[in-house]
Amino acid sequence: MIHLVKYIIVFIAISIALVLIFFGVKKLNIKTNKTQNIFILTILSVLTLNSCTNNTTNEQTNSQIVINSKTMRKQSDRINKLNKTTEWTDFKTFWQKLDNIKPEILETNIDGKTSKIACYNYGFDKDRKKYQQLIDDLQIHIQKLSQIKLITENELKALEVICNERIKHLFLFNSLLISHMIPPQINTNIDNSLEKLELKIDTLIQLKNDKILNEDEYNKSLEKINNEVNNVITISTILSNYQGKIYEGGFFDDNTQENNKQYFEQHFKKRIDTEGENGKNAITYSEITAKLDDIENSFLTLDELINDLVSHN
DSSP states (O other), X not given: OHHHHHHHXXXXXXXXXXXXXXXXXXXXXXXXXXXXXXXXXHHHHXXXXXXXXXXXXXXXXXXXXXXXXXXXXXXXXXXXXXXXXXXXXXXXXXXXXXXXOOOEEEEEEETTEEEEEEESSOSSOOOHHHHHHHHHHHHHHXXXXXXXXXXXXXXXXXXXXXXXXXXXXXXXXXXXXXXXXXXXXXXXXXXXXXXXHHHHHHHHHHHHHTTOOOHHHHHHHHHHHHHHHHHHHHHHXXXXXXXXXXXXXXXXXXXXXXXXXXXXXXXHHHHHHHHOTTSHHHHXXXXXXXXHHHHHTTHHHHHHHHHHHHHTO
């Protein structure tokens, strides 16, 4: 039933966008703290409505007193050692800067009905100077972390990728949103997953601060955050190493790491079957697969690093 409602909401949003394209804007008033293009807001609503609304519902839980996070999750020896280093505590402060960025609340009024959508990426007026400063800071932090020998090379790469994607999502406008062509599903999925990640982190922090999570709920919330992190890292690894477009998958597919990796597999299988085993596509496929294998090997241990970063302890 939840999925049915989700699809209906998205269908309505798409219909509104199409009406705006072909018939113009009539009796539609959107109030935000910044003047934005009506079509852009509608498209962004389509792309983010599902993640922004559903995540809030999924993260809400029954009011229960939370156990102190230091006792509810027994930290490993490695995490204890990391938290005694300046390099890791400085990196946690850097991560927290990203967590502290709040979404814009878009208020729409259609036929007298008001609704609000929380979005982390919209509008053209992004802060490129801030983006570059954070990217530069990230490189410094990764370099320093590499020197303490408590984080593997693959884990460091994963941390660099997820932070880079978060910064890009928060401070750069995605030009694919205004392309004359529909973006490939995998490109749309990384944006949606980043939106979900930011909202889940903010929601967990708020619920934790309000002391309305028990131990099991807290751990499940961390698991959901790690799933989004893994999904973003997987998609980013694919897209950053391939200049072509991967037109696989459907709009109603679940946005999961497994599905996005399957799009990659399907895309290259078709091309290798056509071109042959010794063609350029086979070489590209092998190179990206090796990178995916390396970075996915970090996922089993990366989760405790992400959990410690999100905890803000």
